[in-house]
Every structure is written in structure tokens, then in C-alpha cells.
Amino acid sequence: xxxxxxxxxxxxxGTLVNDANDMSAEVHQTVRAAADAGLHVVISTGRSxxxxxxxxxxxxxxxxxxxxxxxxVVFVHDPIEVLHTVTFDAREAVKLLLEHVxxxxxxxxxxxxxxxxxxxxxxxxxxxxxxxxxxxxxxxDPVTRVIIRSPESSAEEFAAMAHALGLAGTNYxxxxxxxxxxxxxxxxxASGLQIVTDRLGLTADDVLAIGDGDNxxxxxxxxxxxxAMGQAPVAVQEVADDVTETIDNDGAARExxxxx
Numbered sequence: 001x002x003x004x005x006x007x008x009x010x011x012x013x014g015t016l017v018n019d020a021n022d023m024s025a026e027v028h029q030t031v032r033a034a035a036d037a038g039l040h041v042v043i044s045t046g047r048s049x050x051x052x053x054x055x056x057x058x059x060x061x062x063x064x065x066x067x068x069x070x071x072x073v074v075f076v077h078d079p080i081e082v083l084h085t086v087t088f089d090a091r092e093a094v095k096l097l098l099e100h101v102x103x104x105x106x107x108x109x110x111x112x113x114x115x116x117x118x119x120x121x122x123x124x125x126x127x128x129x130x131x132x133x134x135x136x137x138x139x140x141d142p143v144t145r146v147i148i149r150s151p152e153s154s155a156e157e158f159a160a161m162a163h164a165l166g167l168a169g170t171n172y173x174x175x176x177x178x179x180x181x182x183x184x185x186x187x188x189x190a191s192g193l194q195i196v197t198d199r200l201g202l203t204a205d206d207v208l209a210i211g212d213g214d215n216x217x218x219x220x221x222x223x224x225x226x227x228a229m230g231q232a233p234v235a236v237q238e239v240a241d242d243v244t245e246t247i248d249n250d251g252a253a254r255e256x257x258x259x260x
Contacts, residue, residue: 003225005259006202007040009067009193011211011219012047012055015229015252021124023058030253033260035061042196044189046070046173046181046215048145049112050128053077065199070173070183070215071192072144073111082111084195087142088184093167094139097148097180100161107147108138121149125179146182153178173215181215189215190222208259210244210252212236227255 008031010016016031017023035041041059043052044067052068056077065076065083074084090108098104107115107126114128116138126147139146150158159174171188173181189211197203209216209223212232220226220240228237230246237243245251 003208005039005208005225006206007042007197007200007208008034008256009042009044009189009207009209009219009223010252011189011213011216012043012045012051014212014231014247015210016043016055017058018247021054023055024250024253026250026253028059030250030256030260031059032061034256037260039259040064040200040202042066042193043068044071044193044209044211044219046175046213048109048115048126048128049073049075049080049082050114051126053080054127065196067189067192067196069109069111069145070171070181071187071189072183073109074192074195080112083199084192085111085144086184086187086191087144088170088182090139090143090146090170090182093165093170093182094135094146094148096165096167097161098135100165101148101150101153103152104148104150106135106138107149108143109145109147111144115147121147122151125149144184148180148182150178155179173213175213175215188218190218193219193222208256210255212247 041061052066072086075082105119107117116131158178171183205224207223209219209226212229226240228240228243229251244255
């Protein structure tokens with residue numbers, strides 16, 4: 001293969017860590033080897049800043065740059081310095097969604113701190129400091145990200161609902177469960193990574209991106225080489241240049257090792 005990556009854009013959940021938030025020794029060692037070989041290692045995730053730092057500490061590859069909140073936040077670490085944010089007015093989208101799922105849990109990101117929420121989320125799904133507020137308070141000002149969570153609904157129901165509503169002015173990503181991420185229109189991991197490559201003097205052609213979720217589609221299509229994890233939904237695999245092994249079989253490590 002003639003492709004030679006200069007930057008690794010790595011999703012976290014389902015790519016670097018499993019459902020228990022555990023990273024295998026092989027993934028850790030392979031990513032460390034890539035960093036030691038001079039490749040830029042960029043975490044690119046739907047997680048908020050504290051969740052990114054949890055993954056970064058597991059990797060332990062030193063100072064780096066990261067894309068958080070599905071591209072709405074770009075920052076360097078460590079120490080942490082936020083370089084770029086994009087916000088949007090979420091009031092109308094949240095109002096429309098709650099007309100259909102009135103009992104949903106809603107969370108609004110507070111960059112580097114945690115979330116403001118209307119009610120508790122299932123344990124371990126979001127992290128950082130939690131502040132309870134009313135819905136009106138949550139979306140009174142522009143935000144980088146809103147999460148809508150309804151354990152009683154299915155991912156398919158959420159996807160159909162979001163599509164039917166249109167959600168003008170927003171981009172949205174549906175998780176494996178009834179989890180809907182709202183982001184500013186035009187914002188995705190790809191747009192966040194464009195900020196990163198511009199800063200580093202690179203282009204999309206220099207990027208090897210690996211991911212497994214609906215929110216990775218834009219990134220996989222944008223990168224010079226986009227690789228889907230083996231357990232990724234068919235729709236994600238179809239937009240990728242290739243498909244590697246599953247998270248349980250260290251798929252990310254196997255792909256990265258091809259270039260070391």
C-alpha cells in the first residue's frame with residue numbers, strides 16, 4: 001500500500017476502549033509505538049473534554065491535540081487549552097424533541113467541567129460535574145452540544161424521529177441506544193479534524209481515521225484512509241475504505257501496525 005499516514009484520528013468508544021472503558025495492552029502499545037515513530041495521535045470522539053482526557057491518560061502518548069464533542073471542541077493537552085469551539089441555539093430542536101419524548105434526560109455540555117442536566121443519566125454514560133437545571137435554563141444560551149437520552153426508546157426510533165423532525169440548524173448523531181447528540185450545523189469530527197490538520201500543516205490525505213459509529217461517518221469519508229471497526233454497523237462500514245477486526249480482536253491496533 002502506497003498510503004503513509006502522518007496523523008492518526010482515533011475514535012474512543014468501540015475503537016480504543018471496550019464497553020467497560022478498558023483499553024487492551026496491544027492497542028496501548030501500538031498507539032504508543034506510532035507516536036514514538038512520529039505520527040500525530042489525535043483522539044476524535046463524541047466524548048466531552050473530561051472523557052477525552054480519560055482516554056488520553058490511558059494512551060499516555062504525551063502532549064497532543066484532540067477533537068471532542070463530535071467536532072464542536074478542539075483542544076490541546078496537557079496542560080489543557082481550548083483552541084476552537086462552535087456553539088448553536090438549541091432551543092427549538094430541544095423543544096421539538098421533547099414533544100415526542102417528554103420524559104427524556106437532557107444534558108448540555110460545560111466545556112472542561114461536565115454537564116448541566118435536567119435529570120440523572122444512567123451511571124457512567126457522561127462524566128464530570130453535574131448541575132441540575134430546568135430545560136429552559138439548559139438551553140437559554142448557545143451551547144456546543146446537547147444530549148437527549150430516553151432509555152425507553154430504541155436507537156431506530158430516535159433515528160426515525162430525528163430524520164422526520166428535520167432539526168433545522170443542527171447536525172445530529174444517533175448512538176447504539178436511544179441516545180441523540182445534537183451539534184451545530186456543519187460540525188462533525190471531520191470539521192474538527194480540519195482545524196487540527198490546518199494547525200499542523202497537514203491535509204486530509206495525511207490522515208488515517210479509525211472509528212465504529214454513526215458519528216464517525218464524516219471522519220471516515222474525509223480522511224485519506226478511513227477504516228471501520230469490525231463491529232461497526234453496515235452503513236458505517238460501507239463508507240469506509242476498509243474494515244478491520246472488532247474491538248475484541250484489537251482491530252485498531254491491527255490497522256495501525258501495518259504502518260509501523
